[in-house]
Amino acid sequence: MSNTASTLFDKVWDSHVVRKIEDGPDVLFIDRHFIHEVTSPVAFLGLQSRGIGVMFPNRTFATADHNTPTINQHMPVADPLSANQLKALETNATKYGISHWGLGNPKNGIVHVVGPENGITLPGMTIVCGDSHTSTHGAFGAIAFGIGTSEVEMVLSSQCIMQPKPKKMRINVNGQLNKAVLPKDVVLYIISQLTAAGATGYFVEFAGEVFRNMSMEGRMTVCNMSIEMGARGGMIAPDETTFNYINGREKAPKAEAWEKALAYWKTLKTDEGASFDMEYTFDAADIEPMITYGTNPGMGIGISQHIPKAESLKGGKASYDKSLNYMGFHEEDAMIGKKVDYVFIGSCTNGRIEDFRAFASVVKGRKKADHVTAWIVPGSHIVEQQIKEEGILDILTEAGFQLRQPGCSACLAMNDDKIPAGKYAVSTSNRNFEGRQGPGARTMLASPLVAAAAAVTGVVTDPRELL
């Protein structure tokens, strides 16, 4: 019956509302809270100055990732400001009894990689973190989104935040994906269709055959980037793929608790006839390997295409010109053949094992292009371990690449991994904003296959030609 049909999002949200405020936000209970060194110190200072404590320390998990070096992690961190932030995280975690995976801990890694990997992220949860790509955890059928530091302080002190309920959007992608088209291409394609602000005010559910057939790693890539179309977050209903991924992970429920959880998780899907405020449907056949040419993630095209003319797009020409000017590109330029100076594979978008497998499938038996600097950064120590165990490291080494240590690295360039001004990078991360990867850096976002093709040829190359 349509009047009682509800969406996956409604089910999870409504069951977490502690109080509804009239003409105001909902008070939403938060099951899991992740913190890192950059956005938490001021929140802890806030607690101190108010003289209040942490309400449920066992629901918060700390990891150091944003501002950590990716080489020589066993040595003291050289930059005093970075060292100070890492120290603050450790001190605060200890003081309030919060679990902390600092540098050197075998569980350490990017917050959105280690949460799922250790079974902390589960279906039906509400999850927040002071990082916008918290949306990644939505891949498990959780409501997960990024928050600001004031909200970090709220969650620490009361395990709740106050949020107006977003509107609901569903994005369906049906059919079969073409050769060499990865989850990253699917989401870059969707963002290019909706624009970088196209889903602002909405929470997105991804549905349809393409997502049903996708691995958990792929679903995480897609949900990760839902924020790049302005959405509060994205989610995918849990299914056998989800349950198989979670089963046996360290903090996942076991035995009887597992059976009970499973029964609940199976109810977490959108009922037939439930309504959305907005719905889009795309055909998988229309998607080819993607690359961005501008300075927001909505400025993406199929790799074989040419940069569009300003008049063919919505939005201001002045901003468009500014963007192309920054990139040193021109309307109607072909992307294929553009010179590449740096290649970055990593981040919470594409720093999981599947991404390194894809990268290795192209570089195997080839050599790194001489002029290219490549930063290959696993999302966590567990991923690093897998890379070694599966023989991927050998393939990389043989091709002339080096593996670095886990962290956010060049995704936001807070550490030393900065792309120099004016240089071109093909990056598997999530943002191509001006200066995101270093002042003056020029970023082209793409999948691990496109990154690999660029790394071995030294120019933007269609990966289909190398497979």
Added chain:
Amino acid sequence: MAYDKFTVLTSSAVPLPIENVDTDQIIPARFLKATERKGFGDNLFRDWRYNSDDSPKQDFVLNNPIYSGKILVAGRNFGSGSSREHAAWAIYDYGFRCVVSSFFADIFKGNSLNIGILPVTVSEAFLDKIFTAIEADPNAQLEVNLPAQTITIIATGENESFAINGYKKHNMINGFDDIDYLQAMKEEIGTYAATSAY
């Protein structure tokens, strides 16, 4: 942290007619290393404002002395990207108390309200009128009236009303924040937590 109360703000405004201004532009990541909330205003729009040798870029609006005021007026989709509250802190610390645009990114909007900056969403047409008014007179005054939920270009009397939910409005007018509110309902939260599945 409680913040200044906000009722009626009358001020000249600084125009930034650029769309999709993301939080990496508002404050680049390399300035996020502080462990205290201090001095972020100096690095507001750092890479648009200064050359790599730290000399000011003459053509950027914050370096143009004819523009000043407590209101920042910006193009569509302001504050997209990273959730860093540092972006809102930088805007506040620089001296702005209100940002006007035709569209705000969600997290930025929430962060602003949490620290006492009022984000005012106006129509595309009214935004153009504001830019035109400032172009004609860099000292053009705007009145932002929170109790009445209106924004007015004083010279021409043109105005528009804006939306804000009743709870946030009440908080801003009184300088309260959400943490005060949540502290007062801890018992209710504890009761909920006892029934939580996780």
